[in-house]
Amino acid sequence: MKSFLFLVFIFGYSLCFSQVPEGFVDASKYIPNLEIELRYFGYNNFVGRPIHGYDAHILYLTKPTAKALRKVQKELEHDGLCLKIYDGYRPQRAVNMFMTWAQEFNDTLKKNTFYPQVKKKNLFKEGYIATKSGHSRGSTVDVTVVDLKTGEPLDMGSPYDFFGRSSWIDYDQLTEEQKSNRRLLQMVMLRNGFKNYSKEWWHFTLKNEPFPNTYFDFIIK
Template sequence: MKRLHVLVVVLCSLLVQVAFAGTENPTLPEGFVYVDQVIPDIKIELRYYSDHNFVGRRIDGYLEPRCILTAQAAQALKKVQEELRRFGLALKIFDAYRPQRAVDHFVRWAEDLQDTRRKAEFYPDVDKQDLFKKQYIAAKSSHSRGSTVDVTITAMDAAPSAPGLDMGTGFDLFGPRSWPTSLAVSPESRAHRMLLQVLMVKHGFEPIAEEWWHFTLKNEPFPDTYFDFPVQRY
């Protein structure tokens, strides 16, 4: 009887494995890559995988600290890195592909007006109730299309968590001082912002008027698709 019981257990285990074959090991969607495999010396500090962000905790959909972009965006970013490398500088990524479920998390957080624990660092001059009206938070993000990146410049030999070049504000500061053309920051910071923007635009990215760190590949391959696969190793 004992031998029969063991045989039954083994058979059941095999049946379970067959039933779930192909579902436990999903693959990275076609057209997407891990950025560090394309640019091995790039610096990555995914803020939404950590609690160092405007919400104050890890964001839904960031299961592992993996930086993902479309292949086209990663190749364009590689050209920026190649230019910086000659001067002992490097790109540092704060965010890249962002699942729709993460954007939904931002929306839920913005609707909770009582949660202002990170206001002093990230939105000191903006009332939380105005985050939607001023479009700091929205129901859709270009990041979910896979070709948008939040990036700065740092020293090539710096640790990923080390501050990069002084850009005048930190990443994700909601307010006019984060505008690339703001005169409220020092001339040195404006020069650093200009360097970043010139290089990114040169290699096919488009900036936006409200955030010095935000760039979208001009000819993005999925301009109308908002993905929701989690950030993890596939």
């Protein structure tokens, strides 16, 4: 009897972390023509390998966030542009993996690409990695803007997930085109209910997020 109850408990525990909670949606089915490239599903990220909890290339967001992004998308399409999203909901186990990786100082596989000017031991102190992420609340997104004709992202002056001053919003050593592209992204996102993060031009959180104190850990699958 005890063995049976134990199995029931384990099954229920596993299930609660695999089901998508009420209030979340698959953004690709909610926002027309949305470009999605979940970097943490593959190898092109600052760790250099798939991240825990990303078992499928599916972008989950809270429904209010998807609604707000749909408005952003409509605005951009008028100018022949569209959104591209690199990350949305992020399981807490992924954040935990980042924390563990950040303490492994000899693992610098992607340093030259993503954090050449920052010592790995300082990634926490300088605000590039945290023990809790707004992404786990489901209303934070990492985005850029893409040209609809070419499919190419606009030049923002630094790559996505680049840890350094060139990714800060107030960084001014950019070309006029790069400055214009950043202003476009900032304006359209802020106008539609998002707030930004000063050290990452791509990072936005819905101002009135529905789960401001809940850090989810369901697997993306």
